Amino acid sequence: MNLVTAINQAIDIKLSEDPNVVVFGEDVGVEGGVFRVTEGLQQKYGEARVFDSPLAESAIIGTAVGMCMNGLRPVVEMQFSGFAYPGFNQMISHAARMRNRTRGRYTTPMVIRMPYGGGINALEHHSESMEALYGHIPGLKVVIPSTPYDAKGLLISAIESDDTIIFMEPKRIYRAIKQEVPEEKFSIEIGKAKVLNAGTDVTLVAYGAMVREAQKAVALAKKENVSVELIDLRTIYPIDRETIVNSVKKTGRLVVVHEGPTTFGVAAELTAIVNEDSFLSLEAPVKRVTGFDTIVPLPRGEHHYIITPERIHFELMKTARF
Amino acid sequence: MNLVTAINQAIDIKLSEDPNVVVFGEDVGVEGGVFRVTEGLQQKYGEARVFDSPLAESAIIGTAVGMCMNGLRPVVEMQFSGFAYPGFNQMISHAARMRNRTRGRYTTPMVIRMPYGGGINALEHHSESMEALYGHIPGLKVVIPSTPYDAKGLLISAIESDDTIIFMEPKRIYRAIKQEVPEEKFSIEIGKAKVLNAGTDVTLVAYGAMVREAQKAVALAKKENVSVELIDLRTIYPIDRETIVNSVKKTGRLVVVHEGPTTFGVAAELTAIVNEDSFLSLEAPVKRVTGFDTIVPLPRGEHHYIITPERIHFELMKTARF
Amino acid sequence: MFKEYNPLDDKLFQVIDKDGKILAKKHMPDISDERVIQAFNDMLFARTADMMAVSYQRQGRMFTYPPNFGQEAISGGLAVVMRDQDWLVPAFRELGAWLAKGASLKEIFLYFMGYEDGTVFKDAKNITPIAVPIASQLLHAVGIGYAIKYRKLDSVVYAIVGDGGTSTGDFHEALNFAAVWDAPVVFIVQNNQFAISVPFKKQTRSINIAVKGIAYGMECIKVDGNDLFAMVKALQEAAKLAGEGKPVLIEALTYRRGAHTTSDDPTKYRTKEEEETWALADPIDRLRKYLVSKKLWNEDSEEALLAQFKKEIDRQFEEAENYPAYALDDVFKFHYADMPADLRRQQVEYEKFLQWKEARK
Amino acid sequence: MFKEYNPLDDKLFQVIDKDGKILAKKHMPDISDERVIQAFNDMLFARTADMMAVSYQRQGRMFTYPPNFGQEAISGGLAVVMRDQDWLVPAFRELGAWLAKGASLKEIFLYFMGYEDGTVFKDAKNITPIAVPIASQLLHAVGIGYAIKYRKLDSVVYAIVGDGGTSTGDFHEALNFAAVWDAPVVFIVQNNQFAISVPFKKQTRSINIAVKGIAYGMECIKVDGNDLFAMVKALQEAAKLAGEGKPVLIEALTYRRGAHTTSDDPTKYRTKEEEETWALADPIDRLRKYLVSKKLWNEDSEEALLAQFKKEIDRQFEEAENYPAYALDDVFKFHYADMPADLRRQQVEYEKFLQWKEARK
Ligand SMILES: Cc1ncc(C[n+]2csc(CCOP(=O)(O)OP(=O)(O)O)c2C)c(N)n1
Ligand SMILES: Cc1ncc(C[n+]2csc(CCOP(=O)(O)OP(=O)(O)O)c2C)c(N)n1
Ligand SMILES: [Mg+2]
């Protein structure tokens, strides 16, 4: 099963279980989404539950907030994460705050799904990775799966969560990774990172499409006898501090990989965390292998921007040998 | 001269010097802004140059982008930073990108002014400090002055800059600090932090309204014989890495103070920077004395949130004695 | 009615004139005299509370307050028409409507004293909290409306916004979504002719606000917002349509007789003459004239009533003033269903500081 | 004309019918036969380039492409009316308009091959780059318009958006600002009846798009967007008004005969019958019929012309294909007037990696 199918299944299961779940967004109904993630769901559950909205992201998120206040659990789609910004005010000012504002009287159990990230040879605005923006907003949780299995389990948790979840989908690997995934319902706890590979020399943290690249880098490092502990962060907020810190206490070294810009990015926060909780264990500076502080170049320039296993390897080895 | 007057003077000078400078936003014309920052400017320069716009932040920023493309240099106001989010798409997708998108053919020499920060007993959305959001967006520069002198000099530079500058004004000290400021034109380079107090034991970085609180903490530390090097960051992006790193190389310790949320905040980035460039000098974990990962409480709860000199002192001493 | 008062001709729907005389008998809403007297009472109470709020604020006992002075007939009309199962989605200048929906004055005071608790409206059913980002609440109204339809409930949503709010993208998106979704929403624009200092004519070039409904294929009407009867009638008709899945836009023309908020000074941007002209159209004075002419109201007894109101308002204000201090816990605990470990840690760390501070004393 | 074709009555402004016969002689725009022939040539060229772009993309030689097939009369009309000093603010499906404004086909190909260089339109005057976030460009148009007025220039802005784009907040804010600011902007909605898979009737409940202009006190008209003469006439009149500070909204009714982009499959969301009906209203076929009936065009010579076009298009495509590789520098150097030290450092660090990589080979 690939990521698209896994996400589709997660939504399907929740639609069938819970009549309060509704799914909407641009082109998600008849067409099943431009990436076909919601394919077949309108046919199965009808137009009242899975439907196309007019083209307006602020409205998609804002009406979802209202639906939550009146008993529904919307799962909405932003066609690409680069088009979510018109909905930023509703996200930050309401989806993230309604619970606190009303001291828990109104909650916003909604999921905002959005494909994100580069590597698909797309036009401007179709390749960005701005998860750190959402992570900085009090009241939101931010989840990024890297495998079909995790996507299904995490999305089911997200739909069941009483909080607003930004669910960012690494579109580059929508169909690139296949995996055995149980057909039935299961869930994975939000807020837990996963150690994918135990190691002793360096800790490597990645998420989303970068996990696969990181895995390749781990293999390259192994050839040079460097043992890498690879962690898939999975949740960008709240961060699983414990898993990261425990690993760094063991390895003393940390390399973080992500697609988004360096400055004020996720790697900076992880640096701060290990600095706070494993300062005395640190044997080398934390290395950020991240996107530049630039806009993602159009396809012909994207190879300059995109992070390769080789680049991770290069920095891993420098950190290991610091 | 207080901060309000200093900002008013900077705009006044540029309006008088450069016919392409225009000023607009909600209530900035007839009323001179809700904080009276643009007071008197419409009378002086006429309605074509200083004017009230309809109530729509996306339009304020979006039309400013268009004005830039046709030769103007707009200085626009977001009434409070908490109301800038409807304009986020225009900021991130256009103001920040027009130059790169058109390979320099079109530039966006505009300033987006916004009062930010807490401590004024205001309603929801009137107290937040989300500078890290802007700092993470490639193509923007983010400036925060802490004194009338700096406000004037930095704003003049901002208006003269060919880049889009987010100019965040610590409204809490709009009228709280008076200072001798030259009446004539002068400018201060964007991107340079300022060492306010030389010291040897700990480096303390703050900006905006927190600088004053940090200064008080420096005095408290002095009484306990801890010598603090106080740095006013002044520019949030691009960060003056050199000044910070040089100081930390000397002191070995760093405390960062800001009002905005901790996670993915400015302090995390500074931690990453000193970790990268002065790792071997670091003698204690970098300490973040920052806003919680919460929404700023309404006035009756704000004292819990707001950072006091005492709290800075407490953390400073712990870091000094680590 | 919507045809008769076509906003394209800039017609204004009125039922009584400035002197309280009936202009359009056929449009007189079908409500009892008692209900009208009750509405007058409510409006008078709201105004009294409003005035007192301004003076509490002047005394430094509240942080800020947005006066409703002059706009009472809009909330008054809503109070007549809204049912328990209906939803109210207000902005921030809706004292009468909040009270009508079951919010207590004490809560409202609490809010402007700086407690989130004051916007929970604990005992009020189907009401959304005070919305500060202009017009953003309209989208919530549409989502609530969609859920009403989806859940097959018998309910209508009343969503309120100001004239300034009509310039925002959210206004447009909300009305458009409501129409496309057949959502049972009545949009009410309180056109008090100013957005802080910006007059209506700088906000838009449309002949009025009501015509904006045409852009969404919506029924729309411009109503004298200072005329209780016109408001009631228009809201009743609108509610009927909304209940059938046809959202409606009502422009309620009024005038903000007070300041924008207590920190605003309207003399900077408007003339005394204008204020005086609008004083003549005051909604409470007009309704009083009507009631007196119908011998339903005795001006002499009004004073006693006001005294009673003041006492009650003072009592609630004092209750608000004696509200428990804002607990540190309350800064943290409402953000998520389960508090993230990092948030908890931030609180614990802060408590350590407080202990140290306490110990130093 | 705007009165005669009142969008409230859902009137459609047409000058020729589907067979190229003149319907409304008095509205025939005052342009020479040569200009019409030229326009036909341009439309034919655009269509040929469009078709070839789709096939280049299918051959994997371009990443994506949004076809204009069926919408050529809108750009064709613009080409007739736009002056050098006027501005064009396009979205992303405006091949003919780009070309008319002086963009080269090579650049356009470059863009869809993945180079920012392709949206600079180096030699074209007063054109904004391709705008991807729907409707966001309309606000730029208004700002440009404000600057025109402020700088007292003789210029009009033509801003283009799709039917889907009318649902966005930016559409609303742009039209409102333009009206309030008396900005010389002509807004053209290419109503091709679909936003990807979403049909017009799910986008809004207004009877048409043109009536939305009423919400801004704007002149507005619904035009047959497949009728070159109607487009020219409407644009001419609109430009006149805009030049006087009265922005105008034109709905150009058309049909996207192709897919949304080359990665879209329209059979999922529309019927063959619908497509066939609209094929009968094809703008190029109609104009050809008109020209043939006036003996201004000889169908036989069209083939030779097409062959010539194809050669030229292939030539420009090949030039684009031989464009220099994307330099690393170009990722970094255009973000700021002066490159920040940190950005420079990121580039240098990356170059070190490249050197290492090179050395390992
Ligand atoms: C998005 C947003 N921008 C700016 C503000 C600041 N602000 C508060 S009230 C107001 C004017 C509102 O005018 P109107 O909608 O007419 O309502 P009124 O105050 O007249 O009731 C403004 C600009 C805000 N609250 N939200
Ligand atoms: C703000 C935003 N949301 C979503 C998208 C994705 N998207 C690209 S084209 C499109 C449909 C546009 O429809 P329309 O405005 O009718 O223009 P057309 O494609 O028909 O020319 C969508 C939803 C986008 N580009 N920008
Ligand atoms: Mg108003």
Ligand SMILES: [Mg+2]
């Ligand atoms: Mg379309």
